Amino acid sequence: MKSKHWRLAELIKTSVELFKKHQIENARLNAELLLAHTLQMDRVRLYLNYDRPLNEVELTTYRNLVRRRLTDEPMQYILGKTEFMSLPFKVTPAVLIPRPDTETLVEWVIETCRTGGKKWILDIGTGSGNIAVSLAHYLPFIHVVAIDVSPAALRIAAANCRENNCTARVHFFRSNFTHENFVNVFQAKFDYIVSNPPYIPEHEFEFLSGGILKHEPHLALRDGEQNGYYYQKIAGAAARLLKEDGAVFVEIGHKQADPVKEIFASHGFRFIDLRRDLAGIERVLQVGRNDRV
Secondary structure (H helix, E strand, O other): OOOOOOEHHHHHHHHHHHHHHOOOOOHHHHHHHHHHHHHOOOHHHHHHOOOOEOOHHHHHHHHHHHHHHHOOOOHHHHHOEEEEOOEEEEOOOOOOOOOHHHHHHHHHHHHHOOOOOOEEEEEEOOOOOHHHHHHHHHOOOEEEEEEEOOHHHHHHHHHHHHHOOOOOOEEEEEOOOOOOOHHHHOOOOEEEEEEOOOOEOHHHHOOOOHHHHHHOOHHHOEOOOOOOHHHHHHHHHHHHHEEEEEEEEEEOOOOOHHHHHHHHHOOOOOEEEEEEOOOOOEEEEEEEOOOOO
16 A cells, blocks of 8 residues: 655644644644755745655654654754854754843843954853854954863854854863862953853752753753852852953843842942843843943
């Protein structure tokens, strides 16, 4: 008996019903993205080819992608890419998927240092390199030193740097900023220090969505042995590595503004300002040594 010849339209319809049954949000978008990825075409061409049948190789490939999505594997990992600050970024399970919330941090840094001469920025825990690469792309006069403890993450970050033509001004190093001798690696101070550190408290971690818990790197999400552990380490390093008129920008979690303010204040930072994300949640803290930065 010959196997059924599936056409795009009926395959999308069946996939949408399956995704809805498994409570996958944006079911139609999921189906179209996976099918477009399988056929190496954009979604506009899908609509123009609704009567096109799939061959056996295409159908098998698509079914495998659907199975992965039904396990709550994030779409970005399945496609191997995402977009951040309107730029393309490669992502794998070795790195945290860049979130729109983090664009709040990047946009604020861009606003702050858009004018002036050459500046040096330290990106602590660069992950996919989304912050470092975005800053280098939109600020052509800055240099970024981006560090991470994960060799796999640094390989992804370097690939993203090449993809976005920033290799001359973004410098990647493997380093663990929680170690006491971390600051001794650097011979000069920085104009700005930025970071989106792991900040999910232990008591909240188990309540994250299944897709995050099962597929994203816990090292990039979970706070340390005590609440605010990584902010303590960043504040301590910044106290020695930040120029007198510099600023630190860190992403923070829900209701973490006050305790993180106190951490930085205990390390001698007096200037404090906050910016909310598009959802109205306090998302980014800026601190500096002076009253004005």
